[in-house]
Amino acid sequence: MNNQAPIFFKNPIKNIEKIFSEGEYSDLIFLVDSNTAEHCLPRISAKLTTEYKVIQIPAGEIYKNLDTTQFIWNELSKLGTDRNALLINLGGGVIGDMGGFAASTYKRGIEFVQVPTTLLSMVDASVGGKTGINYNGIKNSIGLFSNPKAVIVDGAFLKTLDKRQMLNGFAEMLKSGLIENGEYFYQLAESGANGIDGIDKMIQESIHIKEEIVAKDPFEKDERKKLNFGHTIGHGIESYSLLNDIDPLLHGEAIAVGMICESFLSNKISNLSDADLAKVSTLIINLFPTYEISDLAIDPILEFLQYDKKREGVKSNYTLISQIGQSMINQHVSLELARESIEYYQNCVKLHNIDHPQSA
Numbered sequence: 001m002n003n004q005a006p007i008f009f010k011n012p013i014k015n016i017e018k019i020f021s022e023g024e025y026s027d028l029i030f031l032v033d034s035n036t037a038e039h040c041l042p043r044i045s046a047k048l049t050t051e052y053k054v055i056q057i058p059a060g061e062i063y064k065n066l067d068t069t070q071f072i073w074n075e076l077s078k079l080g081t082d083r084n085a086l087l088i089n090l091g092g093g094v095i096g097d098m099g100g101f102a103a104s105t106y107k108r109g110i111e112f113v114q115v116p117t118t119l120l121s122m123v124d125a126s127v128g129g130k131t132g133i134n135y136n137g138i139k140n141s142i143g144l145f146s147n148p149k150a151v152i153v154d155g156a157f158l159k160t161l162d163k164r165q166m167l168n169g170f171a172e173m174l175k176s177g178l179i180e181n182g183e184y185f186y187q188l189a190e191s192g193a194n195g196i197d198g199i200d201k202m203i204q205e206s207i208h209i210k211e212e213i214v215a216k217d218p219f220e221k222d223e224r225k226k227l228n229f230g231h232t233i234g235h236g237i238e239s240y241s242l243l244n245d246i247d248p249l250l251h252g253e254a255i256a257v258g259m260i261c262e263s264f265l266s267n268k269i270s271n272l273s274d275a276d277l278a279k280v281s282t283l284i285i286n287l288f289p290t291y292e293i294s295d296l297a298i299d300p301i302l303e304f305l306q307y308d309k310k311r312e313g314v315k316s317n318y319t320l321i322s323q324i325g326q327s328m329i330n331q332h333v334s335l336e337l338a339r340e341s342i343e344y345y346q347n348c349v350k351l352h353n354i355d356h357p358q359s360a
């Protein structure tokens with residue numbers, strides 16, 4: 001599992017045909033959802049000279065489950081797929097995670113290629129070899145580490161992705177800069193998530209950062225925990241929002257809130273300067289939609305974080321930053337400080353609303 005998959009940039013058609021012919025596969029099968037069937041598959045199929053088959057599933061996280069996996073296995077069977085087939089997962093993280101899982105378990109495993117089509121899946125989900133599905137209401141609780149044959153990244157797919165989904169992926173890019181490369185963070189801050197001109201280069205840098213971290217620690221024992229910056233408080237907020245909001249936060253939106261909270265914690269615990277805390281908070285609060293957290297929501301959010309009562313309300317698996325571009329894993333944070341970090345975010349929102357009354 002240590003050998004990460006090669007990543008090719010651009011030319012998805014040429015790359016797919018090359019991988020297919022060199023591997024002497026029996027069949028070429030695309031897994032798509034209803035959106036990527038409409039927006040992404042035609043970009044490839046119009047010029048593909050190889051014969052191919054298509055399996056289509058409905059779009060959305062709620063379909064990332066065992067029923068849909070079973071549907072994919074059944075479709076593979078019906079198509080007469082043998083162990084020599086190649087599955088191309090053309091879509092966002094849902095297609096990549098579930099397609100990778102279905103492929104890795106079908107007939108003890110057929111090879112698959114990730115062709116990510118959302119910003120989030122380009123910079124995050126398609127790198128690192130994690131595949132899986134949600135089970136019993138728990139995200140990604142069934143799955144395996146399994147490397148694709150290759151990953152093909154082409155920013156041109158993003159032309160049809162809406163602004164909200166772009167920002168969703170942009171949050172993870174900002175995280176990559178914050179934990180590992182300050183200069184890159186400032187470049188992102190300057191460009192914003194809008195223009196997709198030049199985004200290919202930015203995507204490449206995020207992938208590079210994740211690849212380097214995963215190479216040192218493929219099974220998440222230490223180094224890989226760096227990628228969890230913003231994700232401890234962020235997951236609490238995401239879980240709370242999923243349960244309580246009609247239009248819940250996307251993962252990246254929750255992580256954006258989490259990065260402000262955890263920058264506050266970094267300021268208190270790991271020497272992040274006041275100036276750096278202000279830079280991170282201001283950038284994120286201006287870029288992302290603000291999330292109103294009522295005082296009553298704080299306890300339920302903290303409950304999702306599951307503090308260890310025996311150890312006096314301390315949780316030790318936070319990743320914090322000591323400056324923009326440098327991170328520290330396994331940091332201890334008390335329940336009280338975690339609460340203060342959410343209050344800090346509430347205050348950032350309040351100040352933002354005073355400055356921007358129209359968005360309040």
Ligand SMILES: NC(=O)c1ccc[n+]([C@@H]2O[C@H](COP(=O)([O-])OP(=O)(O)OC[C@H]3O[C@@H](n4cnc5c(N)ncnc54)[C@H](O)[C@@H]3O)[C@@H](O)[C@H]2O)c1
Pocket residue numbers: 033034035036039040059060061064091092093094095097117118119120121124125126127128129130131139140157158159160161162165168
């Ligand atoms: N394996 C990992 O390491 C890893 C890392 C991060 C996230 N994930 C997983 O990724 C998933 C989230 O991924 P996502 O945000 O890509 O979600 P997604 O796959 O649901 O895609 C988001 C939406 O965009 C649509 N879409 C995809 N490409 C499009 C395009 N080019 N144009 C228009 N619409 C398009 C999809 O149909 C969907 O409606 C989660 O299940 C998460 O657990 C996995």
Ligand SMILES: [Zn+2]
Pocket residue numbers: 172231251255
């Ligand atoms: Zn994430």
